[in-house]
Amino acid sequence: MMKVMSGERTLREILGRTASAYEGKLGVYARIRRRLVPDLFFADAVEVFSTSRSVVDLGCGIGLFTLALAQLLPDTRFLGIDLSARRVQTAALAAGRLGVGNVTFLQSDLRSLDVGPGFDGALILDVLHHLPVRASGQLLAVLNQGMVHGAVVVVKEIDTRPRWKWAFTYALDLAMAPRDDYGYLSLERRKAQMEDAGFKVRFARSLRSRLPYPHFVVIAERP
Numbered sequence: 001m002m003k004v005m006s007g008e009r010t011l012r013e014i015l016g017r018t019a020s021a022y023e024g025k026l027g028v029y030a031r032i033r034r035r036l037v038p039d040l041f042f043a044d045a046v047e048v049f050s051t052s053r054s055v056v057d058l059g060c061g062i063g064l065f066t067l068a069l070a071q072l073l074p075d076t077r078f079l080g081i082d083l084s085a086r087r088v089q090t091a092a093l094a095a096g097r098l099g100v101g102n103v104t105f106l107q108s109d110l111r112s113l114d115v116g117p118g119f120d121g122a123l124i125l126d127v128l129h130h131l132p133v134r135a136s137g138q139l140l141a142v143l144n145q146g147m148v149h150g151a152v153v154v155v156k157e158i159d160t161r162p163r164w165k166w167a168f169t170y171a172l173d174l175a176m177a178p179r180d181d182y183g184y185l186s187l188e189r190r191k192a193q194m195e196d197a198g199f200k201v202r203f204a205r206s207l208r209s210r211l212p213y214p215h216f217v218v219i220a221e222r223p
């Protein structure tokens with residue numbers, strides 16, 4: 001399947017095309033956001049979801065990555081969920097502009113998530129640290145129960161070390177979402193949280209970035 005996108009060029013093209021579906025300030029945000037997430041993470045997500053039939057993107061924001069994935073994996077159904085009605089509306093508009101039909105967006109609070117049964121893939125991209133640790137643990141447990149056996153979850157998060165990188169990220173997070181009740185966890189502790197929620201971690205690694213973000217990815221499955 002990685003032939004689908006053999007290489008970074010296709011990834012970049014799709015992300016670039018998707019970012020151009022947003023207008024005005026959101027267009028600027030989409031172009032910046034697209035550069036903040038390492039391509040390697042995105043490649044991992046495409047690889048993992050290549051055999052999924054239905055993927056939920058929890059905290060999808062304006063749907064930039066949901067829409068890029070939906071274009072790369074046209075046989076997979078995507079559901080993007082976000083707390084912000086404005087972001088969800090923006091995502092749906094962009095889907096219309098791009099002519100992407102295999103995605104739906106829904107406004108909902110992940111703290112009271114009720115995942116219908118049947119998802120075999122979930123993406124949680126820079127969202128868990130926007131919730132207190134107890135709430136992110138609960139979300140992962142609910143997700144685990146709602147997904148089919150063998151389902152995969154792809155989490156991208158922010159590490160708590162090196163400390164200066166974490167502080168840089170936290171400052172930007174606060175600027176963007178000052179009212180959120182943050183709950184960062186180190187890679188090891190996030191892995192443990194996912195295991196506690198019932199997932200089996202397949203693999204986890206830090207991702208290099210040119211920018212000072214301590215990114216990491218964890219890929220896990222529901223046994």
Ligand SMILES: C[S@@+](CC[C@H](N)C(=O)[O-])C[C@H]1O[C@@H](n2cnc3c(N)ncnc32)[C@H](O)[C@@H]1O
Nearest residue numbers: 059060061082083084109110111125126127130
């Ligand atoms: C850093 S953004 C990431 C957005 C998207 N995943 C991306 O990578 O572009 C965090 C997102 O989490 C959403 N969010 C935060 N708390 C939430 C909650 N309780 N329920 C649903 N979404 C939430 C925010 O609205 C925001 O869109």
